[in-house]
Amino acid sequence: MQVVQRAEQLAPAASQRVLVPTMGALHAGHLSLVRKATEAAGEEGVVVVSVFVNPTQFNDPADLERYPRTLEADVEALREVGADVVFAPPVEEVYPDGPLTEVPLPPVATEPKLEDAHRPGHFAGVCQVVARLFELVRPAKAVFGEKDWQQLRVVEAMSERDGLGVEIVAGPTVRERDGLAMSSRNTHLSSEGRRRAPALFAALREASLAKLAGAGPDEAEGAMRRVLGEAGVEIDYAAVRDARTLVRDASTDWRGSPMRSILAGRIDGVRLLDNAPW
Numbered sequence: 001m002q003v004v005q006r007a008e009q010l011a012p013a014a015s016q017r018v019l020v021p022t023m024g025a026l027h028a029g030h031l032s033l034v035r036k037a038t039e040a041a042g043e044e045g046v047v048v049v050s051v052f053v054n055p056t057q058f059n060d061p062a063d064l065e066r067y068p069r070t071l072e073a074d075v076e077a078l079r080e081v082g083a084d085v086v087f088a089p090p091v092e093e094v095y096p097d098g099p100l101t102e103v104p105l106p107p108v109a110t111e112p113k114l115e116d117a118h119r120p121g122h123f124a125g126v127c128q129v130v131a132r133l134f135e136l137v138r139p140a141k142a143v144f145g146e147k148d149w150q151q152l153r154v155v156e157a158m159s160e161r162d163g164l165g166v167e168i169v170a171g172p173t174v175r176e177r178d179g180l181a182m183s184s185r186n187t188h189l190s191s192e193g194r195r196r197a198p199a200l201f202a203a204l205r206e207a208s209l210a211k212l213a214g215a216g217p218d219e220a221e222g223a224m225r226r227v228l229g230e231a232g233v234e235i236d237y238a239a240v241r242d243a244r245t246l247v248r249d250a251s252t253d254w255r256g257s258p259m260r261s262i263l264a265g266r267i268d269g270v271r272l273l274d275n276a277p278w
């Protein structure tokens with residue numbers, strides 16, 4: 001396995017590259033995406049995992065400051081799981097002239113009022129870094145997690161719109177035994193907060209149960225809010241939306257189109273998100 005800091009050190013692209021973009025502090029969720037990338041790459045392809053804590057997608061400097069950085073352990077985990085290349089660039093490799101001009105945002109990054117409403121500027125940073133990583137690595141495919149559903153949809157929409165020629169592959173959310181979606185931020189929870197955190201998954205399950213019992217999206221949203229509220233989660237949003245556009249209005253055919261329950265909230269000031277098919 002090669003560990004490089006500069007794009008020019010990547011071996012010439014004799015075969016297809018499959019990129020897995022990460023911010024490091026890797027857990028089993030990330031590693032499942034690397035396995036997915038290995039499958040997508042086939043015999044000939046090369047799996048490149050980028051580890052880059054992108055400053056432009058953090059709207060809170062304190063969050064950026066305390067984001068866990070564990071490159072040595074990440075490299076070891078990636079070696080074990082069979083990645084071919086770790087690309088861990090310094091900020092000036094990604095943004096040689098300072099942050100680039102802004103990449104225009106697709107509607108799914110601005111209209112749903114989900115992450116876009118609670119983390120202003122976040123998707124501008126995500127689109128910027130993804131466009132730049134695609135430019136540097138030139139992958140044929142890139143793997144993203146369903147865990148960050150709105151992000152996945154934003155990246156898919158951007159790639160389609162700009163004809164980037166990168167096939168976006170989605171990997172399912174990997175969870176702890178009690179249902180909590182794995183996240184690098186889980187390590188910031190107190191032990192008491194950690195005990196309450198499975199409420200996010202429980203709320204998604206409750207929304208599905210409500211649907212099975214005949215409820216519509218509004219009632220399902222109420223059910224999620226109740227479960228989250230009882231666990232003392234400070235809710236940012238708990239919504240049932242069209243799975244593709246992430247909006248829902250009177251014209252949404254929620255019985256006929258794929259829908260997604262999606263939520264975010266804070267426990268002990270640690271921001272957690274999750275989603276599931278509805």
Ligand code: AMP
Pocket residue numbers: 021022023024028029030032033143144145146147148171172173174175181182183184
């Ligand atoms: P991050 O390092 O948090 O930026 O995440 C890098 C990639 O891993 C993103 O595509 C995430 O959606 C994905 N990811 C994060 N957590 C999980 C998880 N629990 N299961 C599957 N994928 C995940």
